[in-house]
Amino acid sequence: MRITAAPGTRTIHADAYLLEVRADPPRAVLADPDGRIWSHLSLLASADVVGVADESFDVGAPTVHDAGGATVGTGPVDTPVAEIRLDCASTAWGRRRTTLRCLPDRLELTVEVEGTGVLTDVRVLGGRAVLPNGAGGTFRSSVEHRSVFVPTPTEPVDLVRPAASAAVLGVVGDASPGRLHAVFSPPPLCLVLGREPAASALDVPAAAPGAPGWLALGLVAPVADLRLTELRYQPVDGGFLLELDHDAHTAVDGVWRSPALVLRPAADPWAALADHRTDLVAAGAPEGPVAPVAGWWAEPLFCGWGAQCARAPLPGEPAEHPYFLQDLGPAVVPRGLPIAPDLAREDVYDELLAHLAAHDVVPGTVVVDDKWQRAYGTAEVDQDRWPDLRAWVAARHAAGQRVLLWWKAWDPEGLPAEECLVDAGGRPVAVDPASPAYRERVRGTVAHLLGPDGVDADGFKVDFTQRAPVGHSVRPHPAGGAAADVPWGVAALHALLRDLYRAAKAAKPDALVVTHTPHPAFGDVCDMVRLNDVLERDTAGRVVPLADQMRVRRAVARAALPGHLVDTDQWPMLDRAQWREYVAAQGEGGVPALYYAERVDRSQELLAAEDLALVARSWSEYRAGLRAGSVAGATR
Numbered sequence: 001m002r003i004t005a006a007p008g009t010r011t012i013h014a015d016a017y018l019l020e021v022r023a024d025p026p027r028a029v030l031a032d033p034d035g036r037i038w039s040h041l042s043l044l045a046s047a048d049v050v051g052v053a054d055e056s057f058d059v060g061a062p063t064v065h066d067a068g069g070a071t072v073g074t075g076p077v078d079t080p081v082a083e084i085r086l087d088c089a090s091t092a093w094g095r096r097r098t099t100l101r102c103l104p105d106r107l108e109l110t111v112e113v114e115g116t117g118v119l120t121d122v123r124v125l126g127g128r129a130v131l132p133n134g135a136g137g138t139f140r141s142s143v144e145h146r147s148v149f150v151p152t153p154t155e156p157v158d159l160v161r162p163a164a165s166a167a168v169l170g171v172v173g174d175a176s177p178g179r180l181h182a183v184f185s186p187p188p189l190c191l192v193l194g195r196e197p198a199a200s201a202l203d204v205p206a207a208a209p210g211a212p213g214w215l216a217l218g219l220v221a222p223v224a225d226l227r228l229t230e231l232r233y234q235p236v237d238g239g240f241l242l243e244l245d246h247d248a249h250t251a252v253d254g255v256w257r258s259p260a261l262v263l264r265p266a267a268d269p270w271a272a273l274a275d276h277r278t279d280l281v282a283a284g285a286p287e288g289p290v291a292p293v294a295g296w297w298a299e300p301l302f303c304g305w306g307a308q309c310a311r312a313p314l315p316g317e318p319a320e321h322p323y324f325l326q327d328l329g330p331a332v333v334p335r336g337l338p339i340a341p342d343l344a345r346e347d348v349y350d351e352l353l354a355h356l357a358a359h360d361v362v363p364g365t366v367v368v369d370d371k372w373q374r375a376y377g378t379a380e381v382d383q384d385r386w387p388d389l390r391a392w393v394a395a396r397h398a399a400g401q402r403v404l405l406w407w408k409a410w411d412p413e414g415l416p417a418e419e420c421l422v423d424a425g426g427r428p429v430a431v432d433p434a435s436p437a438y439r440e441r442v443r444g445t446v447a448h449l450l451g452p453d454g455v456d457a458d459g460f461k462v463d464f465t466q467r468a469p470v471g472h473s474v475r476p477h478p479a480g481g482a483a484a485d486v487p488w489g490v491a492a493l494h495a496l497l498r499d500l501y502r503a504a505k506a507a508k509p510d511a512l513v514v515t516h517t518p519h520p521a522f523g524d525v526c527d528m529v530r531l532n533d534v535l536e537r538d539t540a541g542r543v544v545p546l547a548d549q550m551r552v553r554r555a556v557a558r559a560a561l562p563g564h565l566v567d568t569d570q571w572p573m574l575d576r577a578q579w580r581e582y583v584a585a586q587g588e589g590g591v592p593a594l595y596y597a598e599r600v601d602r603s604q605e606l607l608a609a610e611d612l613a614l615v616a617r618s619w620s621e622y623r624a625g626l627r628a629g630s631v632a633g634a635t636r
Contacts (some may be wrong), residue, residue: 001082001102003079005076006310009204010064014102014105017031017265017499018030018032019102019107020062021084025042025129026061027042028042028045028062034517040141041109042125042126042140043098043122044059044086044129045122046123047097047111047113047122049119050472051116053091054090055092056089057088057089057091057347059130060086060088061087062084062089063084063085064082065084065085066079066081067081081102083101084099084100085098085099085100086098090113093113094114096112102255105186105265110259112255112257113252113255116556118249119245121243123244125141125242125261126239127139141239143163143164145163145195146163146197147163147205148165149192149193151188151192151273152187153532154167154183154236154535155175156538157538159201160198160203160204162236163235166234167191167233168231170186172185172468173185180467183535184516184517184556187491187518187560189218189219191216191608192214192217192269192273195207195211197212200538204269212265213266214266216265216269216561217261217262217395218262218272219231219244219447220276220280222283223494223521227487227488227492228490229488230244231245232245242261245253249470251485252546276558280545286471288562288563291505297512297528298591299364299591299623300364300622301366301404302350302367303461304367304595304602305340306571307352307595308344310346312337312342312601314495336627340370341371344370344385346392357422357613359617360400361594361619365402365403365512366401367404367406368386368404370406372389372405373385376411376414377411377415378441379405379407379449384545390454397456402459403458404458404461407460407500408464409432409462410494415431416437418435418437421469421474421475421477421505429469430469432477432480436479438465442500442503443503446503446504447506447507450504450508451507451513456543459504459513459527460511461498461514462500462513462526463516468489468603494509494522497513497522498524500513512565514527514528514529515530516529516531516561517529520561523564527564531554531590536570545572546581551589554566565591568593569591570583570586570593574603576600576605576611579596583614586618590615590616
C-alpha cells in the first residue's frame with residue numbers, strides 16, 4: 001500500500017480501496033479504487049457505562065501511521081499495513097482511542113478504552129461529541145450506499161432493505177412488534193452494504209460488471225468476547241452508525257477493546273458471509289463440524305409440531321401461532337379445549353406416524369416436539385403424556401428410526417431460583433449458564449435422556465435460543481454460586497449450548513444436535529442448522545413465497561457453516577399450495593422436514609392421498625441422491 005499526503009489529508013492507496021483521512025470532523029472517506037465513495041466513515045465513537053454517557057471532547061485530528069508505528073508526514077510512504085488513530089478526551093473514560101487498521105484487502109476498526117465502568121451501548125462509526133467548532137451531539141458516518149443485506153429472517157420479510165431502514169442482529173427477539181428479527185439467533189453478525197436497491201423482498205441485486213458492488217461490515221472476535229446481545233444498524237437522515245448493546249453486563253477495570261469491525265469489499269453478500277466466516281476462523285471459530293457426521297443424520301425428519309397445531313382448535317392460543325393473531329380471532333382458547341403443546345402425546349404421535357406410514361411416508365428421524373416435558377427447565381418426562389417414553393423410543397429404534405427431543409433453551413420452568421438469572425424482584429427469567437448447579441443438572445439430565453440406561457433418545461432439536469436473558473437489572477441469584485464474570489449475550493448462548501452439546505456427545509457419540517444458530521463461531525455446538533419458522537409478508541403486505549424464503553435462508557446457513565447439515569423446517573404453512581411447493585423444494589439442498597400429516601394448520605385444508613404421495617416421492621428421490629453421493633450432499 002502507498003500513503004500520500006496533501007494539505008489537510010492523507011490518502012491510503014490499497015488494492016481493494018482508497019481511504020482519505022480528514023480532520024474536521026474526524027473521518028476516513030472510503031471509496032472503491034476508482035474513487036466511488038462508500039461512506040465518510042466517522043472515527044468518533046462512544047462507550048457508555050452505567051450512569052455516564054460517553055461523550056468526546058478535546059477532539060483532535062486523526063493521525064496516520066506506517067507498519068512500524070511511525071507517524072506519516074508529507075512524503076509518500078510504502079507500507080504493508082497502516083493505522084489511523086484518533087484519541088479523544090472522554091466523559092466516561094480516562095483514555096479512548098479509535099483505531100482503523102488498513103490492510104490491502106480490508107479495514108479493521110476497534111475502540112479501546114481505559115478506566116472503570118460497566119458497559120451499556122458501544123457505538124462505532126459514530127458517537128457523541130462536542131467538537132472544537134462548537135458542534136455537538138451524535139455524529140454519524142454518511143450513507144452513500146442504497147441498500148443493506150441483512151442475514152437474518154425478519155417479519156416483514158426484507159432481505160436487502162433500503163439504506164434508510166434499521167436492522168438488528170443478535171440473540172434477543174420474539175413475535176412482539178419490532179422484535180421479530182431473531183429467527184436466526186445468532187445469525188452471522190455481518191451486514192453488507194449495497195450500491196443498488198432490491199426489486200423485491202428476497203432480491204439480491206447484481207453488482208455492475210468489474211465493480212465490487214458490496215461492502216461487508218462484520219463483527220469479529222473470539223466468541224467469549226462477543227458479550228453483546230444485539231448489533232444494531234442505526235440510520236437517520238443520511239447518516240448511520242452501529243450500536244453494540246452490552247446490556248450493563250461487561251465490567252471494565254483497566255483496558256477494554258471492542259470486537260473488530262471488519263470492512264471488506266465483496267462481489268456479493270454470499271462472498272461477504274464466506275469472508276466473514278474466514279475472519280472468525282482466524283479469531284478461533286471452528287473450521288468445520290467438530291463431530292463426525294453420522295449417516296442417519298441426513299435422513300428425512302418428521303416433526304410433530306405442525307400436526308399438533310393442526311389438531312388444536314382454531315382460533316388458537318397466541319403462543320401456538322405467534323405471527324398470525326389478526327387472522328385467528330380471539331387470543332384465548334375456550335376453557336377445556338386443548339392447545340398444541342397438550343397434543344405432544346404418545347397416542348397422538350402413534351396415530352400420526354401410522355397415518356403417514358399408510359401412505360408410504362416413513363421418516364428416518366422423528367422429532368417429539370413441545371411439550372413432552374413436565375417442566376421445560378427440568379426436562380423431566382411428562383408421564384401423563386408419555387407413560388413409557390423409553391419403550392416408545394425403543395419401538396422407533398426397532399423400526400429403524402431415530403428420535404430427537406425438542407429442547408427449549410433458557411426456560412427456567414421448574415428450576416430452583418438458585419440455578420437461574422433473576423429480575424430486580426428476584427423472579428427467575430432464564431437459566432444461568434454459569435451456575436455450577438445448573439450445569440451439573442444439564443449433564444445429568446442429558447445423560448438420562450440420551451443414555452442407554454435412560455430414555456435412549458438420539459439427540460435434541462434446540463429451540464428458543466432467541467430468548468437469551470437481557471436487562472440491566474437481570475442478575476445471577478445471590479445463592480447461585482456462579483463466578484463473578486458471568487457470560488452474556490452471544491457468548492452466554494454459546495456457553496449454554498456448549499454444555500448441552502458436550503453432554504449429548506458424552507451420552508451418545510452420534511447424538512444429533514440441531515440449532516438455529518448459523519453463526520460461524522457456533523460450529524462447535526451444533527451438528528445441523530435449522531432454518532426455523534417460516535414468515536409471511538413483505539413490507540407492502542404481499543405474501544413472500546415460502547419455498548423462496550427457505551432457499552435464501554439455506555444460502556445464509558451454507559455460507560456461514562458450509563460443512564453442517566441443514567434442517568429445512570416447514571412451519572407454519574399458509575395453505576396446501578404453498579406447502580406442496582415447499583415439499584418439492586426441500587431436497588434441493590437440505591434435509592427434508594415434514595411437519596404435517598393430516599391437514600395444514602393455517603388453512604385447515606386436508607392433505608389428500610396425492611399430497612402425501614408427493615412427500616413419499618420427494619423423499620425417495622432425496623434418499624436415492626444420498627445413496628449415490630454422501631451425507632454431505634444434504635447441504636448442497
